[in-house]
Amino acid sequence: MASIALREVGKSYGHHPVLHDVNVDIRDGEFVILVGPSGCGKSTLLRMIAGLEEVTDGDIRIGERVVNDLAPKERDIAMVFQNYALYPHMTVAENMAFSLRLAGAGKAQKDEAVRRAAAILDLDKLLHRYPRELSGGQRQRVAMGRAIVRDPAVFLFDEPLSNLDAKLRVQMRTEIKALHQRLKTTMVYVTHDQIEAMTMADRIVVMNGGRVEQVGAPLDLYDRPANLFVAGFIGSPAMNLFEGEVSSGDGAPAFRMADGTRLPLPEGAAGLQPGRRVTYGIRPEHMELTEGAADAGAEVAVVEPTGSETQVFCRLGGADAVGVFRDRVAARPGDRIQLRFRRERILLFDTATGERIES
């Protein structure tokens, strides 16, 4: 077991910088997920923790040790990749024991480690099968098994589920989370899928363009995104974001969109300077259909029922918007609907800096 500390970590390939000033503290036993769009530097950072990439700037600590100059095998880590090719000519048991065999472990030690990993992963009855005789999910579990037998201080995962079909991915998500709850070993997991990150992580590190945008518990990021990038990246469908400005007009201050549409400001935003350029954020499920007093009208473009809820894509004040409603919605394209916003859920961002405005 070990904590991990990333201190002002930077990485360049030649003169091309890909990571800038990364500072993250991962607690012993924590499950941390690095998430962000393709090319933002997630795999590079994970591979630097693993010792597969050199550290250009800063320090990486695992436990008490600075590991910058330690070889991968000296770091007490095990890594599972997206392409976790199993050895086709070896059984499940032999695949799992392979790294121990390389390390010179005796038969009794190998058997015991494989038995323990197989019990954890529910592979007991498959130990004598070959990879071609397994389903995709079972193969994935064998790949995890190879990591578990080594009993490392830290597990590193790089998109281990992306080769699986959608249903299996959802199932493996639950299995990995349960695995972490049993092992309680520090895990760092990379994905570009924000739902995977939200459902599994103790804490999420949101990355963008080689920088850390925000670190926090899943629901903290969801409820209090630090900036427009995190607001738009976490959540599906994405948060509605409208550009406009604070307007004093006549009466109470409000938010005004380019076409003159006025939306209510959240409580605590009364002190904002009139004329200030702000971006207005409201999540799709925080808009409610109403027949009474409405905050905004919208014109329906597309209605998508999923069975448990209905997603309504619409035009609101000249912008695209989407609402998610628990109930079935009778509206059809072209209809006008009336919306009320949950006041305590409205977020405001400074349009120039992208930072959320605390209110």
Ligand SMILES: Nc1ncnc2c1ncn2[C@@H]1O[C@H](COP(=O)(O)OP(=O)(O)OP(=O)(O)O)[C@@H](O)[C@H]1O
């Ligand atoms: N060996 C390399 N030489 C030069 N540039 C590289 C090298 N490896 C990665 N890069 C660049 O570093 C950046 C980060 O790549 P990285 O693989 O870490 O992204 P990622 O966040 O894992 O993306 P994805 O979600 O697509 O896997 C990219 O711009 C990539 O082109």
Ligand SMILES: [Mg+2]
């Ligand atoms: Mg990657």
